[in-house]
Amino acid sequence: MARYTIGIDYGTNSVRSIVVDCADGKEIGTFVFNYPTGEQGIVIDKRDHNLARQNPADYIEGLETSVCEAMKEAARHKGFSPDRVIGLGVDTTGSTPIPVDRNNKPLALDPKWKDNPAAHAWLWKDHTGAEESVRITELAKEHRPQYLAKCGNTYSSEWFWSKVWHCLRTSSDVFDAAYSWVECSDFVPAVLAGIADPLAVKRGVCAAGHKAMYCDEWNGLPDKEFLSLLDPKLADLRDRLYEKAYDAKTTAGALCPEWAKRLGLLEGIPIAIGAFDAHYGAVGSGVCEGTIVKIIGTSTCDCTVAPKTRSVPDIPGICGIVDGSILPDHYGIEAGQSAVGDIFHWFVHYVCESDGKLHAQLTDEAARLKPGQSGLLALDWNNGNRTILVDPRLTGLLLGQTLHTTRADIYRALIEATAYGARAIIERLREYGVASDNIVCCGGIAEKNPMLMQIYADVTGCTMRISGSAQSCALGSALAAAVAAGSAKGGYDSFADAQTKMTSVKRIEYVPIPENKKTYDRLYALYRSIHDAFGGVVASADLGRVMKDLIEIKEQQT
């Protein structure tokens, strides 16, 4: 008898629920709920580009609507019935902390606070805590270097403490009114489980470890002495957060009566521990030792795991290595590029002043060029560098332009730049003993742009594959739910078993073309010389040959 789980994936602008067959991971129902309020559901202060807040009421409305609608579609499927749903899983963006009251109710739901942006969810891409992040980095460097070592030596403005501290400094009324703060990825499962006390919320180690400097090595969150250096009120807050965060071996709870009724599901079915979209996306794409999952969108998130049977050193420039954050009994390793799709978008919309249709035309034209033929070389830093330099204040660079350089030349150079950035991550992981031979990509760009995928294969020297599911994140959540249910209920007893059955890769694969690889090896060496010089990795660089070498390669390729 077929069994099903539901995966619920909270993105930046919408929430998607899917109903999945546990036997093969097939999606039999899906629904996308777009957040209604504000501009694309985001509370934005037009005077401050760094501010991005979201109304948590939308999360709750979207939860009910998307699950119910997905179930309606599933109901048309032979064999499905709601009582065969054996679990739910949730993934969200992050770090997206929400200030809550003693009853775990977001402050924003209280009429008193609803018009105060600080009382809403602080969306992952909110950068208002930039100053705070710099100060946290400085203080940690001086007093707790071990805290930084696990997050690439720089604490980001996108992360938990930067945001909470910024709230304390600039909206102290909200800070004082908040009993606790809960990550969105922990909040939604707690809602489903009917947990009305922030201290009882099961916190996932994914958000805790990657964004809040949580680690078992130092007994959880940063110690009070350190937090007092930031602000004594943050040290006090520590008592109202959590002592322990959990990997996916623990569930977030069981479906409470109220939500069982609202969703038309059985009361008591397990809810998997919440995690970030990229992490459950990696699970849904089949991440395992030796496989990197690249989620390519506006930016990328690169996830892999290393078994706990051997120790993994801190890897400089890799912004997160957390025990159990992706798969239990593995270190979860997260890297990323701050802009990929966003760079192509910028070039088409801001420089070409065209609409999205131009992408197809430029791709066609760029596909006719050989590696190196444009004579161009670019850095992929238009939005800073997340890995391996961990420096948001780096910027883009393009060189090699002549009076004949075309749009398509530049477009291809920008794609190549993101491929070099991808290679830099892979090489850094390998340097520190993390195997990474198999790459599985997901996201629209990977599915729609064979030229980009071939360039990535040629530049990295790795065969590039594409996740079988177009909704890897939601699938990963559903898969986690099947593991939470266990084999006795029709699920699985391990992630490995569940991944074998429920995940796949598409038949198409992009194999490196040896002669392209050879040219790209030369170009990558030039990229690294620019990368290291402008990234400040080397104190001095000899760049006098760069432009000449590019011309030489161009002439050989023409």
Add this chain to the structure above:
Amino acid sequence: MARYTIGIDYGTNSVRSIVVDCADGKEIGTFVFNYPTGEQGIVIDKRDHNLARQNPADYIEGLETSVCEAMKEAARHKGFSPDRVIGLGVDTTGSTPIPVDRNNKPLALDPKWKDNPAAHAWLWKDHTGAEESVRITELAKEHRPQYLAKCGNTYSSEWFWSKVWHCLRTSSDVFDAAYSWVECSDFVPAVLAGIADPLAVKRGVCAAGHKAMYCDEWNGLPDKEFLSLLDPKLADLRDRLYEKAYDAKTTAGALCPEWAKRLGLLEGIPIAIGAFDAHYGAVGSGVCEGTIVKIIGTSTCDCTVAPKTRSVPDIPGICGIVDGSILPDHYGIEAGQSAVGDIFHWFVHYVCESDGKLHAQLTDEAARLKPGQSGLLALDWNNGNRTILVDPRLTGLLLGQTLHTTRADIYRALIEATAYGARAIIERLREYGVASDNIVCCGGIAEKNPMLMQIYADVTGCTMRISGSAQSCALGSALAAAVAAGSAKGGYDSFADAQTKMTSVKRIEYVPIPENKKTYDRLYALYRSIHDAFGGVVASADLGRVMKDLIEIKEQQT
């Protein structure tokens, strides 16, 4: 009684003649003749972007038509009559050598050769002799370093010997059929003077010194031993070129009966020695010690002079210092930027894929930005670097891009890049004791773009002025003709006298704004660090601060 001279200015696509009043330099007649054959008069091989040849028949047809038509316009002017024209002057592009027969007739005018591009004029921008120029540089470096020292240590593919040697290597039939080679700037005056023997053609020191390694120090052209290293046939050719080249104290000859009749002028009036457009342009803009004339067009040519009363050292990276090439009794000093207007053209046409109208819009938008506000920094090397690196194989660079960088940001950064390039030239001249406090610009861009002029003033710290004549090159030729005629005939006895009366600057001037200058000093320091690193001037550069400093400046300016 009023006296007049005629200035004849051969450009790349047309020839312009003007009739000028010797008293005040006022233009009373003008006509432009566009070359009819080929694409804009240029013989182009579509398979070879480096090839640019021109039919010398167009020069002769254009000579007659443009002078006669300009005279017709002048005839409407009270006081003018053809017998009051006391001299003619000619300037042309260069190095533009023409293969000629024993009678000084271009081979291309012979039906036998008319379809062979090698038999035509080798236009200044023909780069087919690139290989030969590299070899000449190597050989001179080894055997005659003094030859190179006067032309910035690199012999260009645009210059005389590169072209003639390339003809010998690739079209030996044409080379063998040519009795001699004559620069266009020497050829046209010789036509007017009716000189039918190449060995009798008065050669100007401007073309000889700047393009053919001619110098009195080593008795004229390169010696035969050196030329034999290139090819013994070039050593033989030396005997059929010239022993001596002349400055403007010597005339090219007197108007011959045939051309006096064709033009309706008095027989025997003097023809000034021919020179390059930029050099007579500098004369027509009032060049003198301490004044740099910048001719800003697709590229720039920067001309100044130093009196012969003190010795001027060879200046590294300045591609020409020639005794008498601009003004008699002065060293003529020529520098230049390989692309200025061409870079803006490239950006608008190739990157924005727009038409020329976009320039005005981008200029408006860019004018609203403060120095440094874009956060961008560019190198002006899309067509290589002529001065001070003398390296055609350098390419463009743009850095500082974010996801918000606009077209106008980039447009302004490109303008600023050309201003930094201009400052690098000025600083190099000053370093070697050549005064350069006063800058006079000419060309359409200088007249039409106040924003660019202000940026140039702010970046260089020099007041920028604009030549009073929009046709400085033709005016300079007419002025040289007035000097050739002498005061007894109603002209002048010295260039200084003639310049005082016949040249002017416009009333508008662009004075550096101190606070902009301060910001640009910081940006120029960053430009130099990139310039020196990628130009290979410094063996190693510390570039890790560049992007951060740009952001800091940007934040201060926003």
